[in-house]
Amino acid sequence: MTYQVYILQNASGRFYVGQTDDLDRRLASHNRTDKTAGKFTRKNGPWSLVWSEPHSTPPA
Template identity: 45%
Template sequence: MKYFVYILECSDATLYTGITTDLQRRLQEHNSSDKGAKYTKARRPVKLVYSQECADRSSASKKEYEIKHLSRKEKLKLLHK
């Protein structure tokens, strides 16, 4: 199964990082369902600004952890690669 690490830009210009197996479904959940993260529910609409495919859940989780520990400036640099 493929996993993706993704970054969303929220309506208040903050960034949210997560992992999923289905980017389109997860984006819809963040924007219009109770399954979206608590953080993004208050900051809708959100848009997908970055995604990276990973081989498995473990590598996706590790990448998510790395991204979450970057500064905002470093995250923005990642988006523009």
């Protein structure tokens, strides 16, 4: 399994750093707008992927 460490950025210049084993699914989750009491990324999106790096083991 491959893991990704990634950085997202929104239109106001804020960054978000995360890790996942499914980058496409995770980016879609961050950009969901159907939950009104969402997490930080749902309230501050939309987000664009600006960097990612694959790893063969989960980041510590």
